[in-house]
Amino acid sequence: MDTEVAVALLRTMWRIRRFEERVAQLKRNLQVHGLIHLSVGGEGVAAAVCGQLRDDDAVYSGHRAHGHAIAKGAPLNTMMAELMGRETGLCRGLGGSMHLVDAEHGFMGATGVVGGNLPLALGSALTSHLTRTDQVTVVFFGDGAVQAGHFNETINLAALWRLPLIFVCENNGFAEFTSRDEHSTIERVSDVVAPYGFERTTVSGSDVPAVYEAFGEYLRAARSGSGPFLLECLTYRRRGHYEGDQQKYRDPEAEEEWRERDPIARLTESHVDDEAATAIEREAAAEIEEAVRFARDSPFPDPAITAGLVYAA
Amino acid sequence: MSGELTFVDAVNRTLAHAMREDERVIVLGEDVAEGGPYLVTAGLAEAFGRDRVRNTPISEGAVCGVAVGAAQSGLKPVVEIMFIDFVTLALDQLVNQAAKAHFMSGGQLSVPLVLRTQGGSGQRNGAQHSQSLEAWLTHVPGLKVVMPSGAADAAGLLRSAIADPNPVVFVENKSLYFRREPVPDPAEAIPIGRAHMVRSGRDITIVALSRMVGEALTAADQLASEHGIEAEVIDPRTLVPLDLATLAQSVTRTGRAVVAHEAVTAGGFGAELAAQLQAAAFDYLEAPIQRVGAPYTPVPVSPPLEDAYRPGAEEIIRAARVALEWGQHDAEPWEKGALASS
Ligand SMILES: Cc1ncc(C[n+]2csc(CCOP(=O)(O)OP(=O)(O)O)c2C)c(N)n1
Ligand SMILES: [Mg+2]
Numbered sequence: 001m002d003t004e005v006a007v008a009l010l011r012t013m014w015r016i017r018r019f020e021e022r023v024a025q026l027k028r029n030l031q032v033h034g035l036i037h038l039s040v041g042g043e044g045v046a047a048a049v050c051g052q053l054r055d056d057d058a059v060y061s062g063h064r065a066h067g068h069a070i071a072k073g074a075p076l077n078t079m080m081a082e083l084m085g086r087e088t089g090l091c092r093g094l095g096g097s098m099h100l101v102d103a104e105h106g107f108m109g110a111t112g113v114v115g116g117n118l119p120l121a122l123g124s125a126l127t128s129h130l131t132r133t134d135q136v137t138v139v140f141f142g143d144g145a146v147q148a149g150h151f152n153e154t155i156n157l158a159a160l161w162r163l164p165l166i167f168v169c170e171n172n173g174f175a176e177f178t179s180r181d182e183h184s185t186i187e188r189v190s191d192v193v194a195p196y197g198f199e200r201t202t203v204s205g206s207d208v209p210a211v212y213e214a215f216g217e218y219l220r221a222a223r224s225g226s227g228p229f230l231l232e233c234l235t236y237r238r239r240g241h242y243e244g245d246q247q248k249y250r251d252p253e254a255e256e257e258w259r260e261r262d263p264i265a266r267l268t269e270s271h272v273d274d275e276a277a278t279a280i281e282r283e284a285a286a287e288i289e290e291a292v293r294f295a296r297d298s299p300f301p302d303p304a305i306t307a308g309l310v311y312a313a
Numbered sequence: 314m315s316g317e318l319t320f321v322d323a324v325n326r327t328l329a330h331a332m333r334e335d336e337r338v339i340v341l342g343e344d345v346a347e348g349g350p351y352l353v354t355a356g357l358a359e360a361f362g363r364d365r366v367r368n369t370p371i372s373e374g375a376v377c378g379v380a381v382g383a384a385q386s387g388l389k390p391v392v393e394i395m396f397i398d399f400v401t402l403a404l405d406q407l408v409n410q411a412a413k414a415h416f417m418s419g420g421q422l423s424v425p426l427v428l429r430t431q432g433g434s435g436q437r438n439g440a441q442h443s444q445s446l447e448a449w450l451t452h453v454p455g456l457k458v459v460m461p462s463g464a465a466d467a468a469g470l471l472r473s474a475i476a477d478p479n480p481v482v483f484v485e486n487k488s489l490y491f492r493r494e495p496v497p498d499p500a501e502a503i504p505i506g507r508a509h510m511v512r513s514g515r516d517i518t519i520v521a522l523s524r525m526v527g528e529a530l531t532a533a534d535q536l537a538s539e540h541g542i543e544a545e546v547i548d549p550r551t552l553v554p555l556d557l558a559t560l561a562q563s564v565t566r567t568g569r570a571v572v573a574h575e576a577v578t579a580g581g582f583g584a585e586l587a588a589q590l591q592a593a594a595f596d597y598l599e600a601p602i603q604r605v606g607a608p609y610t611p612v613p614v615s616p617p618l619e620d621a622y623r624p625g626a627e628e629i630i631r632a633a634r635v636a637l638e639w640g641q642h643d644a645e646p647w648e649k650g651a652l653a654s655s
Contacts, residue, residue, distance in 0.1 A: 033437030033616060085437070085615030096439040096614030112441035113399060114371045147370030149402070175371060177347040183370035242350075249347065303621035306610045 001209040005051075006271035007280070009208055012047040013264050014284035016067040019076060022288050023066070023083060023097075027243045032083045035112075036097050037064040041206075041238035044263030045170055046071040048211035049138060049231075052219055058108045058124045058137040060117040063098045064170075065110030068140050073105035080291035086298035093301040094309065114175075115148030117141065118167075122154050125163035125227065136222040138166045144175025146192055147183050155228075159196035164222040166215070167193075167230040170205060172237045177249050190232040198228050205233035206263040209270070236261070318496040320489045321353050323464035324429070327471045327500055328354065328391060332361050335389060338475060341367040341376060342393030342429075349393065351431070351490055377403035377428065381411045381480075384426040389475060397432035397484060398444050411480040412455030424480045427471070431485040433524060433575055434623050440611035443619075445576035447522075450482050451552045451585065457481040457505060458552040462526035463489065465496045466550060469503030477505060486524045486575070508556035510563070514543030517633050518563040520586055521548060522574040525605070525624070529573060532629035542637060552582055560586070561593035568599040569636040573629050578606030600639030603632035 020040055026032040039046065050059060050071035061068040069079060074090060082089030083097055090102050098112035108124060111117045121139035128135040145151055158165055169189045173180045186192050190200040203210045211233055218229040236258035240247045268277045318326065331338045340357055346368045348355030358366040369376045373394055380390035394400050407428065414422040434443040450458050457479055461467035467485065474481040511526060512533055521529035526548045533544040545563050549555060564570045570590055572583040587602040605628045613619055
């Protein structure tokens, strides 16, 4: 991976990391509310995948979506304003953390219903097929979603229809408080789709160049209309399932191990000199402070806007 | 003996009691062996083993169906759907299988199943984790629908739900979860199908569901202290079967009624309550029955918007005043009607 690409990905990762750590703090201070799911430790996947997409490629995500939205180009200011419920938020304060949408940048939506995004993404790939564009759709989901009926129904259809869709599974080995072996006898998600005959692979999510390369290969193929593909990234959730989770299930050894495998630290060590990395981190922190300022200075929405947004004109 | 318990602990203790009493009772759902996000099932796996307290994958449809099959074959499952918003994924098994098995088999099969879930807004969780969808379930003959308004009722009604030979949907409200009140130990079963007169009064009847019972009491206190109006507050406790007699007798006495729930007003269970009450007490009504509920929009997430969205005591008072002042002003009736619908 060239240094230039590595620097760009590192910048995205720091923006996500600083954003989410700040959100955790704001949640504790009661300025961000509701169910907040963070991806600290998993930023490499969002950066390496979305960093190769165009604005007109579609990305769908789930409840742990901040990183995907940021990496796809959602502005930090309006992201933060959305999380703080302000009128200037991405969704005018009507969506919130689990329901971010930034259509302009092809972030077509997060959903709070696990698995609910999978068929939508296939629908988006159907559109590119039928309108003969070279747009690609990517759907992010967790290992927990694999056991949902929608997953199984969607991979079957995707395999039948051969559409330009890339499934990106962030397998962190947990669904909420329960580990994967309690949910499935199949450890690797890439093995679940094996019988359907579509291309699939598993990489370490903390190895950013590996994610970049594996995804890049699928992306080039999908651009020319082929698909579907499944990229499984093994990740680790360094924070609780949601902010406020008591984390009784935590294994301190795994935690230590993954701290050492942190994608930011690894990519910095292999590709970016310390001085440049520090500058990137500082810039990201400053951008986040600006986003918080922007959100705080923005008014809350007027309750009267809700009635007019139930139906499209 | 009677100590103060939260709603969560009252449900938890009742589940433990049922599991101790009857080994056919099992609990299943996502993370139930870890206690779940609100700790409603905390400690059950430790006490009864992970065979009877089963963690399931995120497979609401199959898990609900498993519970139906297990119920038909001799177990008494209590299945948890973490948020009522995800009952959508279990509806096929609930509506097409559970609700109809007894009927379609000519009485050969029965489905002694409890589906516990929780709904309601107020925690800034957004449009997919805050809904009140109970009305859908009341539309399906074969299901019973229970909505407790506090910890003691939750314990007593859950006992009856588990003992019932039919599928019972038990809808909790997340805003009530950590409120404390005295709960008898052991909890006496509270019969399904009998309303609870929470406060008596002669001037107007307020029929309130779940969280709105507390709001109705606040409204009643304020109507009494500020306007000298005595409101009767009734909690139906169970939507299906409905204790129409208790509600209708009250309305016959007061001549005016407000029905209140947290769900969207349009198509909500309040419409059914109002229709049944006006048919039963038409000759006694002094004013149209007023409905209180949420506006016709998804639940907004931004704090001031969610606060404005969420119905409470204030909306009940406003509706009560429309009913009480009916005919006193010279406004056209349709304008007065418009006052009450939020
Ligand atoms: C249909 C549905 N069922 C249950 C939930 C509650 N829930 C939220 S996240 C989650 C676990 C998801 O696990 P996974 O897909 O692995 O994603 P992760 O949280 O690990 O990123 C569950 C059960 C939900 N949001 N939607
Ligand atoms: Mg997971």
